[in-house]
Amino acid sequence: MSPSADAHGSPDEPSLDNAAPRPLSALVKDISAKTFPLYLSMVAGVVGTLVTAAVLGHAGTASLAAYAMTIAVFNPAIMVVQGALRGSMPFVAQSGDDPGELESTFRDAMWLALCAGALGGLAVTAVPVLSTLIGVPEATVAAFGPFPYLMALTLVVVSFQTSATTLLIALGRSKEAMWVGLVNTGSSIVLIPSLVLGPGPLPTLGMTGAGVAMFVNATAALATAHLLLRRRTALDGHRVGLGRPVWSTVWRMARVGLPMGSTMLIKFGVLGVLAMAAATAGVADAAAHQIMVTLATFVFLPATAVGQATVPFMARAAADAGRHGFGQVRRSLAAGICLALPVVAAGVLLVLLVARPLLGVFTPDPQVQALVIGLLPVLFVVVVADGAQALPGMGLLALKRTSPTLYTFAVCFGLLALVAFPAAAGGGLAWLWSAYAVASLGLVLGQGGSFLRFTSARS
Numbered sequence: 013m014s015p016s017a018d019a020h021g022s023p024d025e026p027s028l029d030n031a032a033p034r035p036l037s038a039l040v041k042d043i044s045a046k047t048f049p050l051y052l053s054m055v056a057g058v059v060g061t062l063v064t065a066a067v068l069g070h071a072g073t074a075s076l077a078a079y080a081m082t083i084a085v086f087n088p089a090i091m092v093v094q095g096a097l098r099g100s101m102p103f104v105a106q107s108g109d110d111p112g113e114l115e116s117t118f119r120d121a122m123w124l125a126l127c128a129g130a131l132g133g134l135a136v137t138a139v140p141v142l143s144t145l146i147g148v149p150e151a152t153v154a155a156f157g158p159f160p161y162l163m164a165l166t167l168v169v170v171s172f173q174t175s176a177t178t179l180l181i182a183l184g185r186s187k188e189a190m191w192v193g194l195v196n197t198g199s200s201i202v203l204i205p206s207l208v209l210g211p212g213p214l215p216t217l218g219m220t221g222a223g224v225a226m227f228v229n230a231t232a233a234l235a236t237a238h239l240l241l242r243r244r245t246a247l248d249g250h251r252v253g254l255g256r257p258v259w260s261t262v263w264r265m266a267r268v269g270l271p272m273g274s275t276m277l278i279k280f281g282v283l284g285v286l287a288m289a290a291a292t293a294g295v296a297d298a299a300a301h302q303i304m305v306t307l308a309t310f311v312f313l314p315a316t317a318v319g320q321a322t323v324p325f326m327a328r329a330a331a332d333a334g335r336h337g338f339g340q341v342r343r344s345l346a347a348g349i350c351l352a353l354p355v356v357a358a359g360v361l362l363v364l365l366v367a368r369p370l371l372g373v374f375t376p377d378p379q380v381q382a383l384v385i386g387l388l389p390v391l392f393v394v395v396v397a398d399g400a401q402a403l404p405g406m407g408l409l410a411l412k413r414t415s416p417t418l419y420t421f422a423v424c425f426g427l428l429a430l431v432a433f434p435a436a437a438g439g440g441l442a443w444l445w446s447a448y449a450v451a452s453l454g455l456v457l458g459q460g461g462s463f464l465r466f467t468s469a470r471s
Contacts, residue, residue, distance in 0.1 A: 034343065039325065043348055049189065050181065053192070054316065056197035057196070064226075074155040075219050081148065086167060089132030092276075093170070096124060096266055096269035097174050098268075100268075101182040101409065101410070104117055105324040106331040115252050117261070121179065123257040126171065133168050162224060173233045179245075182327070191236060192240070204221075272418075274418050282425040286432055297436070304387065307391065308394060315352045315355075318351050330411050356395055363388065367381075371384055390448075401455035401458075405417050
């Protein structure tokens, strides 16, 4: 049965049995249709995070500090889980509309989610003990309450939700994935202020309220994702439970996904090093660095959305590469690049055009504003290069060849971490971000070269 013939199937792609090369313009159009919902979901997620931090800030400094300590462990654990579960994307995309194969793949992905989520949850429960050992102030330790344990449970729920959302994305169901994100964010905006601050007759629950709210948010997103899976995909009418896993498949998914999770840990770990290096250069440099990171994060989101939307197209083409070569895989990547890079570049140019009023939102300090404006050309190089490397990185994911991505990040960002403090000491923020730009260009060469190497067998 072809995807176009099944209302619950994958995006309207030609059958692999009749795989005629698709023109670049058609691929760009199809990928863009899948990208926009994912982008909206990512923006909504950022908004939800900002709301949580703002509400806890009003609940008290100790609460915000306890939240920061817990999130410092929770976020890396989530990165590993999300990266590991991305390893299921090519397997899901290649399962297509076969309900039996898709059910088996999803079951194994849920077992991977359980294993990764449980390990991450154990790490989060250790936060109060770790805080005591490293000498965190008593007020912060006292503010934890049951929050870390609620967040550990939340992490397990988020892991299961991510396995379902990843399946939706891999099947090209971006709109359904968007609704999962919107439910989570909408629930956060309502529940977190209500349970933390207790407006009106509601009790003020503080950190405990935040933990309960996040757990409920994650549960609502999980229920939404599984409902959509059973209504809008080939799993309609199938009752998918954990059942008995095929551990060999779980391990293959982990081998594809864990390097992606490790890559994210390296990236954000080194960004933390850059923040510390910027702080040694001066107060204004540290503030300007944080603003630039925030701007880069928002401008880079379209590249992430395009990359995830492109994976199913490349994965399905890669499954047929034995007969038809890798030409369609490369065309899919080229379509993603043609879609992502102009949007990312336009985003940075827009920031450049409205720099003064935009930076006034972040800080009234003219010295900080001048630093950021002077480094916007470097920011342009960093963000465009980051977008350019992300797409072939997703291509390697589609090919189930993610180890080169890990090695490339380990080398480029490892060197960046080594030169961060000397660069900040020698030339302040300008040298630090110039080093960041060089490392990002190195990622382009490493990721692009690896993708071309693995797709050079047949064109």
